[in-house]
Amino acid sequence: MQGGRGSGRGSSGSVRLWGRHAVEAALKNPERRHRKLWATREGVASLDGELPDDFPVEWAQPADLARLVARDAPHQGLVLDCDPLEDIFLEDVLDGDASRPVLVLDQVTDPHNVGAILRSAAAFNACAIVTQDRHAPPESGTLAKSASGALEVVPWVRVVNLARALEDIAEAGYWRIGLDGAAKSTLQGALPAGPVALVLGAEGDGMRHNIVQHCDAIAKLPISEAMESLNVSNAAAISLYAVATRVIDASEGG
Incomplete structure (x- = not known):
C-alpha cells in the first residue's frame, strides 16, 4: 500500500505555524520536532502551560512577527518554526470503529478549506482524512490556523493513488459514500450501520469520474433549492455530524 506525505515541503524542510491555537x-504534540519560537511575552503568557527552560525562544515585537508570516496573518504574538509531521499510512488508521468515519478529499486544494475540514474531523472524531499527495495543500501556517489545532490531532494520510486507497478502504470494511448534489439519495438514507468513508470532491468540479466509480453509493445533503451548493468544508461538517448522530441513535435504539 502506498502512502506518506512526500511533497509540499519547503526547501529547508520546515513548517512555519502561527496563532495561539495552532502553535499551542x-x-x-510529542510527534512534532520544534526548531524555534518567535514570540512576544504576551503571546507566551497566553499559552496553556509553560515552555521548558531550554526551549529556543526569540523575543520579538508584533511588527517583527508580522514579517515572518503571510500578509495580514493574525499571528497573536506567536510564530513557530518546526519540522513537518512524520508520514502516516492508511493501514495505520483503518481500525473499523463504526463511530469514527474516514474522510476522503478528492483534489480539495484550498488550505483554508482543508484546515476547516480538519477542525470538523477533530470535532466529530473522524479517524483520518485521506488526500492525494499531488492534489492537496502542504502543511502550512495558513492551513494550521484554519484547523485551529486539529492538524496536530487528526491523522492526515497522503497517498499516491486515491482510487487505490479507496479500494483499500473498502477491503477494510468501510462503506464508501460520495457526496454529490445531483444524487437521488440523501446521505441519511445511504448511511450504513457499520464503518463509513465519506468522499468529497473539489468545489465546482466535484469528484472525478474514477473516484465516483470507486464509491459504493452516491448521496446528497438535503439543502434548499434556493442554494445550489455548499462550501466543501461546510458539507464535510454536516456529513460528519450525520455520521455521529447515526451512531448515537443506533446505540440508544433510536
Whole structure:
C-alpha cells in the first residue's frame, strides 16, 4: 500500500505555524520536532502551560512577527518554526470503529478549506482524512490556523493513488459514500450501520469520474433549492455530524 506525505515541503524542510491555537497544539504534540519560537511575552503568557527552560525562544515585537508570516496573518504574538509531521499510512488508521468515519478529499486544494475540514474531523472524531499527495495543500501556517489545532490531532494520510486507497478502504470494511448534489439519495438514507468513508470532491468540479466509480453509493445533503451548493468544508461538517448522530441513535435504539 502506498502512502506518506512526500511533497509540499519547503526547501529547508520546515513548517512555519502561527496563532495561539495552532502553535499551542504543535507545542503539545510529542510527534512534532520544534526548531524555534518567535514570540512576544504576551503571546507566551497566553499559552496553556509553560515552555521548558531550554526551549529556543526569540523575543520579538508584533511588527517583527508580522514579517515572518503571510500578509495580514493574525499571528497573536506567536510564530513557530518546526519540522513537518512524520508520514502516516492508511493501514495505520483503518481500525473499523463504526463511530469514527474516514474522510476522503478528492483534489480539495484550498488550505483554508482543508484546515476547516480538519477542525470538523477533530470535532466529530473522524479517524483520518485521506488526500492525494499531488492534489492537496502542504502543511502550512495558513492551513494550521484554519484547523485551529486539529492538524496536530487528526491523522492526515497522503497517498499516491486515491482510487487505490479507496479500494483499500473498502477491503477494510468501510462503506464508501460520495457526496454529490445531483444524487437521488440523501446521505441519511445511504448511511450504513457499520464503518463509513465519506468522499468529497473539489468545489465546482466535484469528484472525478474514477473516484465516483470507486464509491459504493452516491448521496446528497438535503439543502434548499434556493442554494445550489455548499462550501466543501461546510458539507464535510454536516456529513460528519450525520455520521455521529447515526451512531448515537443506533446505540440508544433510536
